Amino acid sequence: MAFSILGTGSAVPSKVVTNSELSIFLETDDEWISSRTGISERRVLTSESLTDLAAKAAERALESANIAASELDFILCPTLRGDQLFPSLSSRVSGRIGASCPALDINAACSGFVFALDVARAYFAAGQARRMLIVCAEAMSRLTDWTDRSTTVLFGDAAGAVVLGPGEGPLALRLTTSCNEEWLVSDVPSGNSPFAPYSPGTFLRMNGREVFKFAVSAIDKDVRLLCEQAGTSPEDVDYYLLHQANLRIIEAARSRLALPPERFPTNIQHYGNTSSASIPLLLDEQVRAGNMQKGQLLFLSAFGAGLSTGSCLLRWEA
Numbered sequence: 001m002a003f004s005i006l007g008t009g010s011a012v013p014s015k016v017v018t019n020s021e022l023s024i025f026l027e028t029d030d031e032w033i034s035s036r037t038g039i040s041e042r043r044v045l046t047s048e049s050l051t052d053l054a055a056k057a058a059e060r061a062l063e064s065a066n067i068a069a070s071e072l073d074f075i076l077c078p079t080l081r082g083d084q085l086f087p088s089l090s091s092r093v094s095g096r097i098g099a100s101c102p103a104l105d106i107n108a109a110c111s112g113f114v115f116a117l118d119v120a121r122a123y124f125a126a127g128q129a130r131r132m133l134i135v136c137a138e139a140m141s142r143l144t145d146w147t148d149r150s151t152t153v154l155f156g157d158a159a160g161a162v163v164l165g166p167g168e169g170p171l172a173l174r175l176t177t178s179c180n181e182e183w184l185v186s187d188v189p190s191g192n193s194p195f196a197p198y199s200p201g202t203f204l205r206m207n208g209r210e211v212f213k214f215a216v217s218a219i220d221k222d223v224r225l226l227c228e229q230a231g232t233s234p235e236d237v238d239y240y241l242l243h244q245a246n247l248r249i250i251e252a253a254r255s256r257l258a259l260p261p262e263r264f265p266t267n268i269q270h271y272g273n274t275s276s277a278s279i280p281l282l283l284d285e286q287v288r289a290g291n292m293q294k295g296q297l298l299f300l301s302a303f304g305a306g307l308s309t310g311s312c313l314l315r316w317e318a
């Protein structure tokens with residue numbers, strides 16, 4: 001026995017930043033950004049904290065699952081960085097929602113949601129949890145260099161959450177990590193130890209072309225592997241909820257599988273790449289739009305820094 005998704009929630013900052021607004025201070029334009037990435041606008045944190053956003057997404061997920069925070073056995077927060085290094089984002093979310101269970105942050109970059117699902121799977125399988133909350137929350141606007149047009153235009157801030165209970169899922173799940181310290185990197189500042197050289201840290205840097213190629217082949221490989229493992233075929237999957245990093249990556253993965261676009265819902269147009277929050281944000285949107293039916297097959301797939309990948313095939317049980 002493992003898990004099923006009992007409820008979903010999400011939250012985005014109120015501030016919308018359009019491509020045209022970016023072109024006021026960056027040498028870029030709406031045409032380049034939308035044709036190369038599919039992104040029209042993104043949300044950016046202003047006065048809210050990331051904890052505010054994460055707690056809002058968590059509360060919405062709890063409400064849709066009809067579960068009280070006091071019933072939770074564990075909280076997992078995939079994030080690249082919370083509002084503070086410590087206490088962890090998950091501790092702060094736990095305080096905001098009134099939970100009293102253990103809480104842990106996970107950093108698997110954009111693949112964090114699927115990594116958290118795998119950790120949850122192990123807890124459910126071991127009988128160590130009956131109710132778990134996963135909240136992915138990312139403040140990408142704090143990690144990118146706002147003078148670098150090649151990266152800043154791609155990202156946005158958001159939080160997405162799910163509440164899990166015992167169930168039949170997942171049918172198959174696969175994680176990979178292969179160390180690459182060049183293609184997608186950000187360095188933390190050193191401390192002021194008199195025994196080590198000082199380094200101010202860096203903003204996010206990326207080799208977009210290499211990550212693009214890596215992503216397309218990783219998705220394709222995982223779809224075939226996981227479908228085979230679960231004794232099903234890519235044609236049987238109702239929805240592919242892929243990491244929203246670039247519409248052209250999604251389109252390339254779709255065309256390799258030769259499946260219709262309706263099976264690949266997207267929202268990157270409005271939010272950009274929100275790292276680990278990307279898939280739960282899209283999932284929540286689909287659930288609230290009434291697009292998920294009990295028994296449907298979903299394929300989730302993410303990729304990101306590490307390099308990491310995480311894919312999961314599951315049947316919608318709610």
Ligand code: UT7
Pocket residue numbers: 027028029032033036037110149150151153184206207208209210211212215245246273275303304305
């Ligand atoms: O969560 C996982 C993280 N990342 C990803 O998934 C990213 C994957 N990669 C990508 O999405 C694409 O590679 C990008 C969108 C990042 C870049 O698209 P591209 O088609 O690979 O463009 P490019 O990097 O080859 O750049 C083409 C040109 C360059 O100019 P030159 O050298 O040809 O003169 C860039 O300087 O486009 C220029 N450029 C821009 N121009 C206008 C780069 N960024 C911009 C910009 N506006 N914002």
